[in-house]
Structure formats: structure tokens, C-alpha cells
Amino acid sequence: MRIQIAHSAVDRFAGELVATALMRSFTSAQVAWGAGAIIADGLETTVWINPPESACADLARTLASGGKAVVLGRLGPRVAATLGLELHGDLDLPSDWADCQRDARRHHDVSPVAIHYDDSHPLAALSPLCARPLCRFDFADEWNNLGFGRITLDRSAWSLQSAVEISDAASIARMVTPQGDRWVYAALQETGRGAALWFNRPVGPIDSLEWRVVESFLGDYRPEDLPCFPYVLETPFGYSGAVCARLDCDEAVATSRPLFDLYQDQGLPLSLAVLTGQTLDRHDLQLMREVIAHGGSVVSHSARHAPNWGGCYEKAFVEALESRAWIEKHLPEAAPVRFAVSPFHQNPPYAVAALANAGYDGFVGGIIANDPEYLLGRAGRVPFASRPMVSLSTQCMLHGDCYRRYGNSIDTYQESFAQHLSANSIFGYLDHPFSTRYQYGWDDEATCLGAHRQLIEHVRQQPGIWWASLSDALEFLRQRDQTQIAVDGGNVSWKNGSTGGGLPPLAIMWKGRQLAA
Secondary structure: OOEEEEOOHHHHHHHHHHHHHHHHHHOHHHEEEOOOOOOOOOOOEEEEEOOOHHHHHHHHHHHHOOEEEEEEOOOOHHHHHHOOEEEEEEOOOOHHHHOOOOOOOOOOEEOOOEEEEOOOOOOHHHOOOOEEEOOEEOEOOOEOOOOOOOOEOOOOOOEOOEEEEEOOOEEEEEEEOOOOOEEEEEEEEEOOOEEEEEEOOOOOOOOOOOHHHHHHHHHOOOOOOOOOOOEEOOOOOOOOEEEEEEEEEOOOHHHHHHHHHHHHHOOOOOEEEEOOOOOOOHHHHHHHHHHHHOOOOEEEOOOOOOHHHHOOHHHHHHHHHHHHHHHHHHOHHHOOOOEEEOHHHOOOHHHHHHHHHOOOOEEEEOEOOEOHHHOOOOOEEOOOOOOOOEEEEOOEEOOHHHHHHOOOOOHHHHHHHHHHHHOOOEEEEEEOOOOOOOOOOOOOHHHHHHHHHHHHHHHOOOOOEEEOOHHHHHHHHHHHHOOEEEEEOOEEEEEOOOOOOOOOOOEEEEOOEEEEO
16 A cells, blocks of 8 residues: 655656655655556555546546545646535636735735635645745845745745635635636545545645645545545654744854853753854854753854755755764764755755765755745655655744744744644744854844743743754654655554654654554
8 A cells, every 4th residue: 555646747846746756645656656657456545736628537436436546736627626625727826816915014015816725624634834925024035934935926936826716625725816816726535435636836835734634534534434544743743832043153153152052051952053164162162062962963054054055965964964963073962964944944955966976965945935845834755855854844933034024923833833833843943153253143142032031931831842952853764764654454553653762752643543653
């Protein structure tokens, strides 16, 4: 029993993105992928990307014979009808409706078109986001503190595709335009013998916590009569959630001490991503050692903080090697250095290849402004890598300008935490040292410390949180990625399902029940 991805050769790009997203949830043992793959007997579930009209027969058979299907992207009229939808042609909306005008006087900036989930359906109610603008920025045109990526209107793999209305399917989510038009974004067609879930985008919701809807449809929905695939949670067994806090030290590492002292006083780990090309003295090294001694970690933040890791593979490779070598030489407590935080959260594919070839096992990246391939709604394995690598997208930044926009409030950070908790996702957030040269928008250091303290107090209202160092979180994800799950005779079996090095155990979800791996 496996999940088969089916698409044409021209959709191979989207195919790898979707296949890797499915592997992040269901493990590679349950996912079969290949361009133009033929549907094989015994595969109860197919994920179609931009299906041809000839897919009607397979979809009708699935709906009639006890199976599930996921359909992503553009529809033809016959496929639409099979899915209980009415096609009105290609979606033709102004491209700027997927953008947002920046105005620092607002709480945040959003596009005029948004996705709205209809929580009257149990699958729709699982979405951690009730509404998702096609684009959102919390600071300039850089990041989105709620973590999701951009949905475009440019006919690409990231774009909305078809103008569709409901015929006899169930509405899961709709896109709402400024004129009040409500085209369908996601819908469920089901019979007494099968079910098919459709998203109006070739990559579906892979860049958002909404991926939880796809995960639960394949893993939990109608367990009595339809196939269900077990999946590995992003958070450990026995915990209600996971949190990881870090500082990106582009300069003045030692000025992180007040924040470090705050987290140390709370008994919580704080990690540092260190730019090694800056001048670093004994005070900086002393703080790094204390961070590690108190449960935090020190990882690479490159050597020079060059945009796009230097602009080519060769420069990115040097950045990765030099940064790693410096840390391992001057801070042996941090060795071996296997993880990095990408400068500016920029991850062109050549840089990911350079990190892999330089011996790194994972990185933090993912941001709405660029490189959507590496903005992951579910953390774990990345696409387009020469060997398995993991990533955690943490574009949620405690920043003085954002804090001020929110009315000196942490409301958006609380919202982001709640959404990650709902999605069983690691809530990662970051800040920077408060140096004499640059304060990242904070009015003063006391305000910065107060915002962190408020967020810590808010998170601690939720019992059972795993507070992880950045290295532990990424190592947990790496070991999670090695897990292989299968269903055998109605039972779940797995290999490499346990974590070591003092990390908590993995959790497997199947048919609405959680199992310890």
C-alpha cells in the first residue's frame, strides 16, 4: 500500500515538490514517485498533479471501489465533473491581487485576495489557518510571521489555476476576491465507497500549515472503510508541542548576553547562529561556550552573510566550509557542525547542494520573499538535494518594528504559536543581538527583553512543550526523516523509528490514534 504521484513530464518540478512533502509526512517507504509513472495495481491512493482528462476513469474507479485520491492543480471539464465541480475555465485574475502594498501604519500587509476555510466540514476545521491571504508581509517585503508562503496568479506551480464552482462536492475552502467572487480553492468529493480531495494549485498547500488537511485526509479520514496511511508527527511523542528559539548573530555576539541570561533564568535553551567572518573575541567565545553548556547550540550562519550564499555554487561551498571550520577550530564543544541558518533565509538550489556537499545535514531557511521550494509547511526532507537533508522553516522574527506595528503587542506571535500547536509543528522563532550599531527596530533593550519574556510566559501556559535547541530540533527531524513506515496486515510497522542522544521519541499518527515509535 503506497501513495503514487502521477503527472506529466512537464510537471516534474511540481512532482518532486509534492513527492518530497508527502515523504516528510508519510516517509519515503510509503511514497512512489516518477515522472509519467503508470498507476500500478494495489496502490489505493493516487496524487494527481494537473490531471489529464483521461484520469477520469481512474478517479471514478477510486470513488467507486474503496479508495482515496488527491488532485492538485488545473482541471479539465470531465475531471471537474467527476470531482463534483463545475469548471468555468482558467482563473483570470489581475496578477497584483496576489501582492500586497506595504504600509507600516497597518498592523500587517495582505493581498486583496484570500483563502477562507469553511470549518463546517471536519477536514476544513483541521486547517490551523481560518484564512490565508495569497500574500502577507509583517515587515517590508521580507517575511511573514505566520509562516506561510505566497500563492501566485502567474500560472506557475505556485499559482491558482481554475475558476471552479461547487456542483455536488463539499466545499473545504474558497478564494474570495475584492468583488466578492468566491471561487473554490479546495473541495472534497466522496461517495459511500471512496473520496477525492482537490486543491486549486499544482503544489497544493505544501508551503503552509494547511498541509495538516492533506495529512489527515490520507492518514485519518474515514478509517473504517477507506485506506489510511500512518504519518510521523513533527513533534515528539508525549509532548503537546515543540518550541525552538535562536539569535542570528550577524555581529556583536557577546551583546546577546541579556537575552541569554533571560532564557537561562527560565531554564530554557537559546541557540546562536554565528557569522564567523566577523571579528570575534574572547567575550564572544565565552558566551558561545555558556550557551552550549546550558543546553543551547551554536550553528553556522555562513562566513560573510553574502546574499544568496555568494551567488553561485562555488562561493556557497566556500562559505559553508569556512564557517564550519572556524567553529570547529575555535569552539570544539560545537563540533561536529552539521547545521546552518541561511543568511537572509535565502536558499537557491545551488546553495542547498553546496551545503550537502560540505557535509551539512540540515539548515534553517524558508521565507515568503524568495526560494519557495524551501519554505516547508511540514519540516523535514528538502527537494532537489543530492542526498537526504532536512530543513525547518522559521521566518517568525521577534523584531522591534513588527512589535511596534502590532501596537506594542505580541499578538501575532501568540497567533503563530497557536497555529503551529494546532498543526503539530515546531514553533521556531528568532531575534538578533541588541548591538550598539543596530537594534533591529527595538526602541530599547528593555522592550526587547520584555517581548521575549511575554512570549515565554504565553507559551508556558500550554503544558507539555518540548523546548529544544536548534541542533536538537534539526537532529530530531533528521532521525525522523530516516524512519520508514509501512502498514502490514492492518498493523503499523516501522524501522529506524527511535531517536537517540537524549532526544524524545517520535510519534506516529494513524486513524486518529497516536503511537510511540
